[in-house]
Amino acid sequence: MITIDDDNPTPPFEQIRGQLADQIRSGSLAAGQRLPSVRQLAVDLRVATGTVARAYSALETAGLLTTSRGSGTRVQPDQGIGAGSLASARRFVQAQRRDGASLDDALSAVRAEWARDPPA
Numbered sequence: 001m002i003t004i005d006d007d008n009p010t011p012p013f014e015q016i017r018g019q020l021a022d023q024i025r026s027g028s029l030a031a032g033q034r035l036p037s038v039r040q041l042a043v044d045l046r047v048a049t050g051t052v053a054r055a056y057s058a059l060e061t062a063g064l065l066t067t068s069r070g071s072g073t074r075v076q077p078d079q080g081i082g083a084g085s086l087a088s089a090r091r092f093v094q095a096q097r098r099d100g101a102s103l104d105d106a107l108s109a110v111r112a113e114w115a116r117d118p119p120a
Contacts, residue, residue: 002015002016002019002020002041002045003015003019003045004016004045004046004047012045012047012051013051013052013054013055013058014055016041016045016047016051016052016055017054017055017058017059020035020055020059020064020065021059021062021064024059024064024065024075024079024080025064025079025080025081026080026081026086027080027081027086029075030075031075031076031077031078031079031080032074032075032077033074033075034071034072034073034074035056035065035072035073035074035075037072037073038052038053038056038073056073060073063076063079064076064079092106092110093106096109
C-alpha cells in the first residue's frame with residue numbers, strides 16, 4: 001500500500017517512487033506483478049497523473065519497472081534483496097528500536113558504515 005504524507009517535505013512523486021522501490025526490493029511486489037495504471041494510482045492517492053507518471057518513469061529508468069502497451073507497468077524480475085540481507089536488516093532494525101533510535105538515526109548509521117567500508 002502506498003500513502004502520501006502531506007506533512008512530509010519530500011515531494012509526492014518521490015514518496016511514491018521510494019515506497020514502490022522498497023516494496024519491489026523487499027519482495028512485497030513480485031516479479032511480473034502488474035501495477036495500477038498511472039491514472040488509477042493517481043485517483044487512489046489523490047495526486048496528479050503527472051506525479052505518478054514521474055515516479056513510474058524514475059523506477060523504469062532504475063530498472064525496477066517495465067512498461068509496455070497492452071500489458072501495462074510491471075515489476076522487473078530479479079530486483080529483490082536476498083533473504084540473508086533482509087534477515088540482517090530485520091535484526092538491525094529490531095536492535096535500533098530496542099535502543100530507541102529513530103529511522104533517521106538508523107539510516108545515518110547505515111550511511112556512515114557504508115562510507116567507512118567502501119567495496120574493493
